Amino acid sequence: MTRLRIGAIAAVLLAGVLSLPRPLGGDQALFLYIAKSIDHGSLLYRDLWDAKQPGIYIFYAVAGNLFGFNDIAVHLLELIVMLALAVVLQRTLPDFGFSRRAAALAPIATVLPYYLVAATWDLSQLEPLLGLPLYLGFWTSMRARDSTQHQARWQLAAGACCAIVSIFKLLYLPYGVLFLALSMRRDRRARTAAAWALGFAAAWSPVLIWVLAHSLVHEVWYTWVTFPMTARRQAAQPLSVLTSSARSFGRSFAPVAALALVGIWAHRHRLERWMVLALAWAALALVLDLAQFWWRYLYWDATVPVGLFAVLGAIALADNAREHRRVVLGSLGVVLLLAVYALAPHRQRIAESFPDPTATLRHTDARDDLRALEEPLYGDLDRTLAVLRAPDARPGPVVIFGSPIVQLASGRAQAGRIPGFLANTLGSDEWHDFATQMRSTPPAYVFIGEVQGISESEFLESRGTEVLEILQQSYCGAAHPAAGRWLVQCRDVAQVPGALRRATGNP
Incomplete structure (x- = not known):
């Protein structure tokens, strides 16, 4: 059994090591840039602003301080989290009746x-990172219900785990409510809820103390509550985005x-409580x-419960291999075909990892080729x-209306607190604030590119007219690379x- 455990961990470790040199996407580049700026003394939400809760920036800051502020460091800390999961x-699945081999x-x-x-x-986004605290909240909640002793301690731990999830994303607070509701016993509801709330409050208290200590109550309320209510409407997306992402992840x-x-079909007549909770988690x-x-x-926040049922499905097929040989072989054939279908888009990346899996870690050219292949x-x-690197380039901060990859790679500071990357989510108040920050901290350069195939110029022309006016009056064309244009x-x-327009007589 020890060999099976080590083999499974080794498979995860190998796959994780091969992913270390993979590049950061736009969101992740923004997280790393903000984490690095915080490490250099900037204050989140006041000096640099993004709509996320602080958990993801804490993760990236820890990765940077442990291993360096780069993509490999982020992926390395993520690998540690995944190995821990x-x-x-x-170690814990036997509590749910899994055999030692299945676990x-x-x-x-x-x-x-x-x-x-x-x-x-997908890599190093907060959703896959939350698999560990979500599962720990799930497991401790079930232990609290089934335990005859130390029930309060288990609920305390469950509340703390659910708090960690919400520190990463406040929208995921319902997970904690779900785990609590389905793990409470009728005769101990008040005591259970009190213990859970105490653990939740204990985990959140350092964050709240930090908010109060830096007088960020107004900024935090706006960022965590007010802005999300309008951002979803501002960034309204066509149904094709949903169908495309669902098809890709599916x-x-x-x-x-x-x-x-x-696995679900095999246990449809005898669903245990943990199975009900796992199904509720996925739903x-x-x-x-x-x-x-x-x-x-x-969608990665649902992969742990789905994976648990997949284990049950594999067990069911193994148990029925002799009695229903044809059905089992047919099912395995379907799963194998689906696996080939799932891996097909990644075949070039996987193939290039062999026969030398460490080439992209040891050789800069190989790593650059991999990054260009993926992004x-x-x-x-x-x-x-x-x-920006020309000998006669002007010094000073920049504004990037486009991928934060450009911001991070530029080595320049961001002018103002609001990143141009968020252009599609900004409302009229945020665009006015953006114009104000450009007047108070004029960027030396402005880059206008694309995000998810949509030019940021569209949002400047339709919503950010005050910012566009500044660009038209005070900025000139500097370069036009394939990825966008520099001013x-x-x-x-x-x-x-309008002051410059009135002073110069320009229309």
Whole structure:
């Protein structure tokens, strides 16, 4: 049994090591840039602003301080988290009736698929990172219900785990409510809820103390409550985004989902309480994902419960191999075909990892080729940044209306607190604040590119007219690389809207 455990962990470790040199996507580049700025003394929400809760920035800051502020460091800390999840699953699943063999192999269905089929924009997002605290909240909640002793301690731990999840994303607070509701016993409801609340409050208290200590109550309320209510409406997306992301993730996770359906079917007449809670977890994940921006990385918050049912499905097939040989072989054939289908988009990346799996870690050229393969912007990054690296380039901060990859790679500070990357979510108040920050801290250069195939110029012209006015009056064309266009400050920025236009007589 020890060999099975080690083998499963080794498979996750190998897949994770092969993913270390993979590039950061746009969101992740922004997280790393903000974490690095915080490490250099900037204050989150006041000096630098993003709509996320502080958990993801804490994670990236820890990665940077431990291993360096770069993509490999982020992926390395993520690998440690994933290995911890794999070990925890192996050690705790016997509590739910899993055999030692099934528990030993559980990481193959719950953790390994992430590294095999995750796209660039999936890696190191907060949803896959939350698999560990979500599962710990799930497990401790069930232990609290079933335990005859130390029930309060288990609920205390469950509340703390659920708090960690919400520190990463406040929208995921319903997970904690769900785990609490389905783990409470009628005769101990008040005591159970009190213990859970105490653990929740204890985990949140350092964050709240930090908010109060830096007088950030107004900024935090606006960022966590007010802005999300308007951002979803401002960034309204066509239904094609939902169908595209669902189709993409469905393809990637199809073999695991197929085994999960077998597991659910096999236990349909004898669902245990933990199975009901796991199904509720997966269903709630779908609801919460649909309430957001429909990107495919959001679906990773449901992969642990689906993976657990996939383990049950594999067990059911193994138990019926002799009695229903044809059915089992047919089912395995379908799963195998789905696995080939899921891995097909990643075949070039996987093939290039062999016969030398460490080449992309040891050789800069190989790593650059991998990054360009997964994110074309990296292949054109030198030409994109040439204007900033020229001997006669102007010093000073920049504004990037486009991928934060450009911001991070530029080595320049962001002018103002609001990143241009969020252009599609900004309302009229935020655009006015953006114009104000451009007047108070005029960027030396402005880059206008694309995000998810949509030019940021569209949002400047339709919503950010005050900012567009500043660009038209005070900035001139500097370069036009394939990824977008650069503007350089060529005149003073007027401190009052329309002041320069009135002074020069320009229309």
